[in-house]
Amino acid sequence: MWTGAVMRNSRTNKGYSALTQIVAALAVFCLISCRGQSHALEGRVLDAGDGSPLVARVIVGEKPYDTDADGQFEIPLNPGLHHVQVLAPGYVTQSFTVAIDETSSPDVDQVAEVRLHRRVLSGVVLDRDSGQPVAGALVNHGQAKVITNQEGQFEVEARPQVSLAVSCPGYLPLQVSEAEIEAAFGLTGLMDGRWTVAMVPRALTGTVVEAGTARPISGALVSVGDATSLTDANGRYELRYVEPGSGIAVSSPAHRPSSSLAYTGQATQELVLNPWEVALTVLDGATGEPLPQARITSPRSSTFTDAQGRASLSVLPGTLVTVTAEAYRTATLVYEGQELLDI
Structure with a gap:
């Protein structure tokens, strides 16, 4: 009995040994095969x-x-x-x-x-109102600075997380955000299409009125640098493509010249002109006493002196002023732009 049992155990051990060898062989084959695929x-x-x-x-x-x-x-x-x-x-x-x-x-x-390769940001700078290209605009992107050509085109290396600034005389400064720049690029880093930025012309508007009456003055010439405009029937004017640093000059044939105002970039400016007027005093040539009720006339207007011989007359330089009074000889003179005048 025990002999049979020993024999069975021996056969079993031999079976396990053979199975172990087969498993080991498969493992080696798999390892070699897997290494072959690496x-x-x-x-x-x-x-x-x-x-x-x-x-x-x-x-x-x-x-x-x-x-x-x-x-x-x-x-x-x-x-x-x-x-x-x-x-x-x-x-x-x-x-x-x-x-x-x-x-x-x-x-x-x-x-x-x-x-x-670094991304390249290329685009065209246009005038917002006319749609025409803006030549000579300065484009700043990080440390890079370029000038637009005659077609308003520019090209610069695109830097991530950096905005774009554009400036040009006669226009308001333009700032393009990082998000707007990133939106111009596709996933591959190439631009999706034609990219444009629009600059707004710098403008100055306002009215020209007469001192004292606040009456609108039509036909007045307003200028800033090379930009000029004539006021309309309501005294309004508009100047475009103006640049800070110049003076605002205004003139009207019927009004005294005005000293220029500084233009610092303001959007509106009211201008006031004093009319051509002279304050007259009419005196007796012999006694020096004032003459009341003397008549003073010019091509533009006429008036009478008051009890103190004084009057105010609207008159243009270079025109004739006539003074008449009862029992006195008529006096005439050419007005030369004085503010005060004794006759």
Whole structure:
């Protein structure tokens, strides 16, 4: 009896030993087979301009990987065709395909240095009102400064998280936000289409009125630098494409010249002109006493002196003033623009 039992145990042990050998053999085969399938993609991402390393994202298929601080990456791959994208903020995405033969031996597939180009922001500066290009505008983006050409075009390296400033004489300064700039680019870092920015002409508007009466003055000439405008029937004027730093000059044939006002960029300005008027005093040539009720006339108006021989007359320079009084000889003179005059 015991002999049979020993024999059975011996056969059982031999069976276990054979099974163990088979499992071990399969494990070795699997290990060799799996190693045979192991590949890796290795490379480095650099700035195409200055060659500096970039911290970038490498996407294989749909799986993302990040480079180290030195721009290097090593990604395990299985045999097959792999679509690879390399992207970094502020750069144009680069794409390529890696093919790994399933019959090839395990290896590391070296990729030549991936050099990413910075995004380029290009656009056209236009006049908001006329739609015409603005030549000579200064475009500031970070440390970069460029001038628009005759077609209003500009091109500058696009920097992430940096706004754009545009300035030009005769226009209000323009600021374009980082968000607006980013919206101009597609996912690949290329611009989606023609990009335009519109500048608003700087304008000065207001009215010209007469001192004392506040009556609107029509036909007055208002100027700032080279910009000029004539007031309408309501005394209104508008000057466009004006630049701070010049004086506001206004003139009217029926009014005294006015000293210019400083133009500092204000949107509106009321201007006041004094009419051509002279304050007269009519005196007796023999006694020097004032003559009341003397008649004073000019081509524009006529009036009489008061009890003190005084009167105010509206008259233009270069015209004739006539003074008559009972029992006195008529006096005439050419008015030369004086504010006070004794006759």
